[in-house]
Every structure is written in C-alpha cells, then in structure tokens.
Amino acid sequence: MTSTAKCRIAVFILLCATMPAHAGTCADGIAQTQAQLDLAIEKDAGSHGWKPESLSALRSHQPTPGSLAKAEGDNGIGFTDALASLDRARTADRSGDLAACNLEIAQARAVLK
Template sequence: MIESSRLRIARIAPMACPFSFLMLMTMTVLAPTPVNAGPCSAEIDSLQAAVDARIDTTAGVGRTGRESTAATAHRQPTPGSIARAEENLGEGVSYEQVLAALTQARAADQAGDATSCERALGVARSAMER
C-alpha cells in the first residue's frame, strides 16, 4: 500500500510542475504595472488638498443652508458642490475659478504638458489668494 501511494505521487508531481509554471506566468502577466505620474501630479495633489481644507473650513464656520434633494439621495458632496453652496449663502470666497484651473492642470498633466500645467497651477494659486 505504501509503495503504491509513492508511485501515484511520483506520477502526479511532474504534471503539477507545468501547471504551476502556467499559473505563475498568468499571474505575472495580469499583475498591475506601475503608471508614471505626470510632470506636476504632486503639486496638483498638494494644491487640491489645500483647496479642500479651505472649503471645509469655510463650510464649517458659516450658517447652514437648506438640504438639497441630491443630499437626501445619499450622494457624497464634492468640493465643487460645497463651494457652490457657500456661494449661494453669500459666504466664503469663490472657488469656481480655482477648481476650474485645477481641472485644466490635471488635463495638461495627463497630456504631459508641464508648461500648461504650471500655468494652470499659477492661476489656481493666484485665485486662492484673492
């Protein structure tokens, strides 16, 4: 009995090797690959965080407005929707130009255009200072 089970294992083991190799190759091909970031991705992320923090601070200190229909539909607010709500209440700074410039910077960043990206970031920074 022991002899026959050893023979059975010896016959199965060589078949497992090609299958393991095939599985390893499949996993290697399907593994995620790193993606190169654009020329100013870090600056965009940093400025977006600063804008989000400023919008959040502004939203936290002012008076409250009516809850919209979209808010009751279990949708999460975006920085843009919060900024528009603040503008409708007559509070805070207009962030529309900042958010539009950040959108332009992201588009230029994805295209690999560092000059346009830096220009759009400059517009966003100057709009934030107003």
Template sequence: MILRIQAFAALAVTMFPVSYAAAGPCAPMIDRAQEQVDARIDAQAGSGAAAPESTGAMLHHEPTPGSIANAERKSGDGSRAQTALALLAQARKADAAGDAAGCERALEELRAMAR
C-alpha cells in the same frame, strides 16, 4: 477559492504601477493643490449663509468638494472655490496632455489666488 484570491491580488498589484505610471509630471503638485483647495472649501462650508438641504443631502449622499463649491456659488459664497476647482481641472488637462508649462501656469494662478 484561493486561486481566485491570488488572481485578484496579482491583478491589483499589476494595475497600481500602470495607473501611477500614467500620471503626468505635474500630478504630485496637482494632488497637493487639490488637498489645499479641499481644505479651504471645507473650512468655508461652515462659515457661510445657511441654505436648504439639497435632494442629495436628504438622500444621505456625502457632499463632494465640487458639490459644496457649487452650493456656495449658488448662495454667493463660492465663486473663489469654483475658480480654484476650474484651475485644478485645467492643470489636470494640461498634465494629461504632457503640457508641463500649461500645468505650471494653472497651478501658479491657483497659488496667486491663495495669497
């Protein structure tokens, strides 16, 4: 049993640096932008028009920033949130491809939306 725990701990320790090393140069900026977008979506979620509960909500599934933005888009409130999430996806794609300039462009567009 102890051997299994040690093996699991060794695997966990070795996997963390690999996943961190795979992150592109824009990853920290994308993470900060994601936090800001999530906070804006959360703040907006309670201020818009009410809508019926989704099937996921009735099944006790926790909402994600994407599902909240999608629900707001359907009610007419979430187009900015959807655009912000699309720009974050664009930045992540550019970052994964090693395209720092493309990542910066997407993040700058996202910052411009926030102004």
C-alpha cells in the same frame, strides 16, 4: 551568464523603459494644491452657518469639493474657478504640457491667497 539570466535582464530593461516618467510631471503640485483647496472649501463651508439641505443631500449623495463650493453661492465662485483650473492642470499634465499645467496650478493657488 546563462540564457535565463540574460532573458531576465532583458525583461527588466524593457519594463524600466516602458514605465512612465514622473520627473517632468506636475502631479505633486496638483495633489498639494487640491489638498489645500479642499481644506479651504471645508473651512469656508462651515463659517456661514446652517443652510437648508439641498436635493442632493436629501438623496444621500456624498458631498464633493465642487458641490460644497457651488452650495456656497457667491462665496464659492473663486473655489469653483480653482477646481476648474485644477481639472485643466490634470488635462495638461496627461498631455505632457508642463507649462500649461504649472500655469493652471498657479491660478488655482491664487484663489487660496
């Protein structure tokens, strides 16, 4: 085996060793729950009829799931709590705390039921 081939193999091994491991993360659960929550917020936002435009809408700001949940007032309280849980789940996932991440996902999914 030539030294060039050995060097390429060594570089490949080093690159593989430095790649983040996704097997233990809960990123898929967060993404799935976020999608379900977004659909629930959209469905709920359209079910209460027309409301006056907010100042943000008049300034051409694009709506976010959080702003839609806040606009619903009392109806959106559970949704804002679920969005906060997903933010905490992302933080726990980045720090590698799988148990806390799964707990926050479960709390966000409880709002959807």
